[in-house]
Amino acid sequence: MRDVAELAGVSAQTVSRVINGHPHVAAETRQRVTAAMRALDYHMNLAARALATCRSGTLGIVGYESPLYGPTSMLYAIEGAARAAGYVVSVASVRDLDRRSVLDAVDWLRCQSVEGIIAIAPKAAMARALVEVSTEVACVTVGGGCSEAVPNARIDNVAGARAATRHLLALGHRTVHHLSGPDDWPEAGERVAGWREALQAVGAPVPPLVPGDWSARAGFEQGGRLAEDPSVTAIFCASDQLALGVLRALHEAGREVPADVSVVGFDSIPDAAHFLPPLTSVRQDFAALGRCSVRLLLSQLDRTVGGRTAARELLVPELVVRQSTAVATGTTASPEQRTG
Numbered sequence: 001m002r003d004v005a006e007l008a009g010v011s012a013q014t015v016s017r018v019i020n021g022h023p024h025v026a027a028e029t030r031q032r033v034t035a036a037m038r039a040l041d042y043h044m045n046l047a048a049r050a051l052a053t054c055r056s057g058t059l060g061i062v063g064y065e066s067p068l069y070g071p072t073s074m075l076y077a078i079e080g081a082a083r084a085a086g087y088v089v090s091v092a093s094v095r096d097l098d099r100r101s102v103l104d105a106v107d108w109l110r111c112q113s114v115e116g117i118i119a120i121a122p123k124a125a126m127a128r129a130l131v132e133v134s135t136e137v138a139c140v141t142v143g144g145g146c147s148e149a150v151p152n153a154r155i156d157n158v159a160g161a162r163a164a165t166r167h168l169l170a171l172g173h174r175t176v177h178h179l180s181g182p183d184d185w186p187e188a189g190e191r192v193a194g195w196r197e198a199l200q201a202v203g204a205p206v207p208p209l210v211p212g213d214w215s216a217r218a219g220f221e222q223g224g225r226l227a228e229d230p231s232v233t234a235i236f237c238a239s240d241q242l243a244l245g246v247l248r249a250l251h252e253a254g255r256e257v258p259a260d261v262s263v264v265g266f267d268s269i270p271d272a273a274h275f276l277p278p279l280t281s282v283r284q285d286f287a288a289l290g291r292c293s294v295r296l297l298l299s300q301l302d303r304t305v306g307g308r309t310a311a312r313e314l315l316v317p318e319l320v321v322r323q324s325t326a327v328a329t330g331t332t333a334s335p336e337q338r339t340g
Contacts, residue, residue, distance in 0.1 A: 001042070008036035057086070059297065060109030062102060062119040062126070063093045068214055069240070069269050070187075070284070074120045074142055077290025085294055090114055097122070097145075102129035110137065116297045121145035122185055127152070138300035142293045144186030146312075151300060153292040153313040157187050157266075160282040160317040161194025164236050164264045167280070167319055169198065171262060172328035173234035175205045179222050179246065181238035182213045191238050191266060212242055219245020227253035233261055233328050240265035240272050240281055247275060247324070258326035268320050278322035288315055 001019075005012045010029060017025050018033040025033075036042075059082050064071045075091070082089050090112045092105035102119070106129075109117055116138035121127045127147035130139050139150050146152035161178075168176045178195045181188030192209060199206045210226065212218040219237060223246035226232045237243040243265035247257060255261050257277055265272060268283035292313045299311070 003040055004033065004036045004042050007040060008032045057088060058112060058114045059087045059089050059294070060106075060112065060114035060117040061089050061091045062105045062109070062117060063091050064097065064120050064122060065093045065095045066122075069267050070286075071120050071122055071143075073284075073286040074289060077286040078118055078120075078142065078293055079290075080287070081290035081294040084291075085298065087115075087294075097125050099125060099129040099132075102126050103132065106130070106133055106137070116140070116301055118142060118293050118297055121152075122187065124186060138297055140293050140297045140300065142289060144190060146186075151296045151311040153289055153296055154315070155187075155284045155289065156314045156316045157190035158194035158197070160266060160284075160319070161191040161236070162198045163194075163317075163319045164266065164280075164282050165195045165198035167321065168234040168236065168262055168264060168325065169202060169204060171234075171325060173262065174231075174328070175199060175207055176234045176236050177207045177210060177226060177232055179210045179212045179219060179226075179235060179237045179242050181242075183211065188238055195236055212238065214239045214241055216241045216245035216248075218242060220249045221245070223247075223249030224253065227255050227261075234263075234325075235261060236264045236266075238266055240267045240269045240275075240279060243279055243281070243324075244275060247277075247279075258324055260329070262325040262328070264325060272320075273322065275324070277324045280322045280325040281320055283318045283320050285315060285317070 001012050001015050005015045010033060015033055018030050061078055063075045079089050090109055092108050094101040094105050106117060118140045119126055119130055121141040121143045122145055124145045127141045127145045127150055131147050131149045133139055141150050141152045143154055165176050180192050196206055210222050212222050219242035226235060227250050235246055237246055243263055246263055250257055250261055257263055265279050265281040268281040272279040272281045296311055296313060
């Protein structure tokens with residue numbers, strides 16, 4: 001650190017402030033110090049800092065081994081937010097979301113001396129398991145699986161589904177059919193609730209729920225059945241992958257999107273803009289969710305002595321309108337209705 005200070009022409013105390021992210025350092029001085037650190041290939045010794053401060057500077061993440069867009073995006077978002085806050089992360093992935101697997105992952109992270117734990121909890125079982133963790137460990141869950149006893153950050157799936165359904169109704173569709181996610185995922189249930197609420201609010205018929213999972217395969221299979229019904233003119237899918245399968249099924253059945261059937265997805269994955277046609281979808285801001293979860297966890301670190309303080313952060317998603325939705329045949333809509 002003395003070498004860095006000498007090369008940058010500042011004091012060792014100033015170097016320490018730059019390393020620790022102190023706000024009261026001039027931008028030009030900060031740039032000189034970081035340039036000197038790169039030139040000397042200087043890196044902070046985290047082990048030494050942990051010994052000196054009794055803090056590891058590490059946050060733990062319990063992740064879910066899954067190729068699904070949501071859990072994977074949450075993991076990257078949390079890691080990025082932790083790094084921006086000056087922390088490194090240690091990740092323990094679980095294949096099964098049962099109690100024992102979750103508690104084993106938490107024990108492994110505690111062996112790494114993490115200061116707190118963020119769990120990506122797509123199912124309620126994970127949140128219930130975290131309730132058993134000692135209150136000496138700050139914990140936050142991210143996602144639809146939550147418990148009143150553990151702070152939680154999640155997307156407002158009800159609001160997102162409501163917006164998608166209202167958009168289709170505003171385009172003149174008599175009703176909206178919903179292809180759901182797995183019934184043991186709270187997020188899927190919340191999307192069902194938002195869809196149903198939007199229909200009931202305007203007195204629109206509520207069609208039977210179409211069961212599915214998150215996959216394009218399920219979308220294709222169920223989309224084929226929906227395509228056989230000429231009264232189906234609007235479909236809200238619980239994920240973009242489901243919507244991808246539905247788009248193919250409609251195409252093979254000779255029903256054009258959006259001329260014959262409008263389709264909306266959920267997630268707004270990066271590829272959604274390149275579907276044929278580009279998919280109208282509900283976008284989740286995973287970067288904001290990551291920042292929110294880290295902020296919640298850091299706020300818990302100062303309260304662990306007196307037990308957990310339950311907190312809730314609900315982020316409202318955004319409907320992104322593309323070319324897979326249009327005014328229902330035989331109806332007209334204003335420009336405002338066309339964009340929902």
